[in-house]
Amino acid sequence: MSERRSDAGSRPPLVGSFRGLRIERHRATMAHLASVYPFHVDDSLGQAGPYIGVNVTAGMGGFYFDPFALYVAGVLTNPNMIVTGDIGSGKSATVKAFLRRSLAVHGSRRFVAILDPKGEYLPFAHRHGLAVVRLRPGGRDRLNPMDPRSGDDSSDVITRQSLATALVAGVLGRPLDATEDALLGWAVANLARTGHPFTLVDVTAAITDPADELIALSRRTPLELAQAATPIVFALDKLCSRTLAGMFDGPTTVGEQWASGPGLVVDLSAVYNDHEALPLVMLAATSWLSTVLQRDSDQRVLQVIDEAWAAVRHGARHFQGSLKLARTYGVSTILICHRPSDLTAQADDGTADAKIAAGLLSDIQTRVIFRQPIDQVPIARELFALTEREATWASQLVRGRALWKLQTRGLVAHTVLTADEMAEFDTDAAMS
Ligand SMILES: Nc1ncnc2c1ncn2[C@@H]1O[C@H](COP(=O)(O)OP(=O)(O)OP(=O)(O)O)[C@@H](O)[C@H]1O
Numbered sequence: 193m194s195e196r197r198s199d200a201g202s203r204p205p206l207v208g209s210f211r212g213l214r215i216e217r218h219r220a221t222m223a224h225l226a227s228v229y230p231f232h233v234d235d236s237l238g239q240a241g242p243y244i245g246v247n248v249t250a251g252m253g254g255f256y257f258d259p260f261a262l263y264v265a266g267v268l269t270n271p272n273m274i275v276t277g278d279i280g281s282g283k284s285a286t287v288k289a290f291l292r293r294s295l296a297v298h299g300s301r302r303f304v305a306i307l308d309p310k311g312e313y314l315p316f317a318h319r320h321g322l323a324v325v326r327l328r329p330g331g332r333d334r335l336n337p338m339d340p341r342s343g344d345d346s347s348d349v350i351t352r353q354s355l356a357t358a359l360v361a362g363v364l365g366r367p368l369d370a371t372e373d374a375l376l377g378w379a380v381a382n383l384a385r386t387g388h389p390f391t392l393v394d395v396t397a398a399i400t401d402p403a404d405e406l407i408a409l410s411r412r413t414p415l416e417l418a419q420a421a422t423p424i425v426f427a428l429d430k431l432c433s434r435t436l437a438g439m440f441d442g443p444t445t446v447g448e449q450w451a452s453g454p455g456l457v458v459d460l461s462a463v464y465n466d467h468e469a470l471p472l473v474m475l476a477a478t479s480w481l482s483t484v485l486q487r488d489s490d491q492r493v494l495q496v497i498d499e500a501w502a503a504v505r506h507g508a509r510h511f512q513g514s515l516k517l518a519r520t521y522g523v524s525t526i527l528i529c530h531r532p533s534d535l536t537a538q539a540d541d542g543t544a545d546a547k548i549a550a551g552l553l554s555d556i557q558t559r560v561i562f563r564q565p566i567d568q569v570p571i572a573r574e575l576f577a578l579t580e581r582e583a584t585w586a587s588q589l590v591r592g593r594a595l596w597k598l599q600t601r602g603l604v605a606h607t608v609l610t611a612d613e614m615a616e617f618d619t620d621a622a623m624s
């Protein structure tokens with residue numbers, strides 16, 4: 193609403209030089225100004241990349257987005273994104289539209305990798321020709337999280353050690369003590385040194401039946417070593433025989449043919465309702481994905497991780513590493529979660545993991561904030577450094593409309609879907 197301001201006294205204040213035109217002071221919304229000046233619109237972030245929709249806060253001009261182009265232009269210093277919002281606010285629809293249009297605009301220069309805990313990207317995969325890896329206990333597809341990275345990478349062994357540690361700590365529900373950590377680290381390093389592929393089952397065997405070298409390194413008697421190793425042997429056994437069984441406990445069975453197509457969807461819907469297993473499965477799957485995506489290629493990768501809270505629950509440290517590596521390998525990671533605190537609230541406050549989880553946000557410069565429940569607004573304001581006005585918008589956004597915060601710049605954009613996309617992305621079919 194425009195509002196005429198009348199200060200005390202009979203005459204409204206005047207602005208401008210008294211020698212020029214005398215006009216009364218007005219306040220107006222952008223919507224009113226846009227109707228007064230219909231052809232004046234902000235060009236948002238430029239037109240590199242796919243069209244997303246309209247920039248509501250800048251006269252309804254077109255809104256285009258491509259994290260790689262903005263990185264090259266110096267607008268962003270990393271290409272990672274977080275998409276957060278209440279249930280049904282439009283997160284998935286915007287991400288799917290962005291992926292679909294990125295493939296349409298950039299063709300084979302883009303590759304899409306999706307970690308799909310709900311199985312909701314399968315129609316998208318079929319329609320756009322993405323390969324699907326279906327992980328289910330006892331299923332046909334298996335991924336080996338102990339697979340080496342292609343090329344000569346000195347951090348490879350450390351990555352595999354830290355993944356094994358995170359998985360075992362996740363099962364035990366506590367960090368490993370110094371001896372356990374050393375034992376697991378030695379076992380992984382010894383197996384890696386042979387140059388042959390190995391699996392978590394081989395790691396379990398190497399600790400259950402330690403080589404003489406490992407016993408000597410530990411400076412303990414075989415009996416003392418066996419006692420110290422008991423918790424990790426049980427944890428590894430649980431991982432291989434139950435939690436990750438039939439999915440991550442053997443050699444990778446998925447061929448490399450997925451690499452030549454437009455993308456890959458890893459379907460984890462079979463374990464979505466198992467809240468104990470899901471974070472461990474997500475950790476193993478994100479780790480496998482980041483290993484295979486670190487390759488020399490001209491393709492830029494858009495990696496989507498839905499239900500991101502589960503991926504960071506046991507793996508904040510591991511996950512942070514892959515966000516940082518993303519720039520080296522041209523990978524933009526897009527995390528989707530309901531609440532802004534989903535990433536930071538997974539570990540107890542004050543622990544190293546909690547600090548790492550909080551630090552994840554500093555490696556994510558594009559924050560796409562859909563409607564927030566009122567109790568989340570103060571948290572969103574603090575975590576995403578929103579202004580007072582942006583925080584107010586965050587609780588008032590309609591479906592499909594989000595506050596895009598890039599570094600310190602904020603704008604509200606409405607994702608415009610085509611009729612085809614609306615039908616394809618409809619997750620409300622049962623309700624309507
Ligand atoms: N920009 C839009 N224009 C029109 N319809 C939309 C738009 N965005 C989302 N929708 C519709 O709203 C419904 C919910 O959207 P979506 O599944 O993207 O929500 P979500 O935030 O991902 O929900 P959840 O939290 O359950 O994952 C879908 O049926 C979708 O088609």
Ligand SMILES: [Mg+2]
Nearest residue numbers: 283284285619
């Ligand atoms: Mg969704």
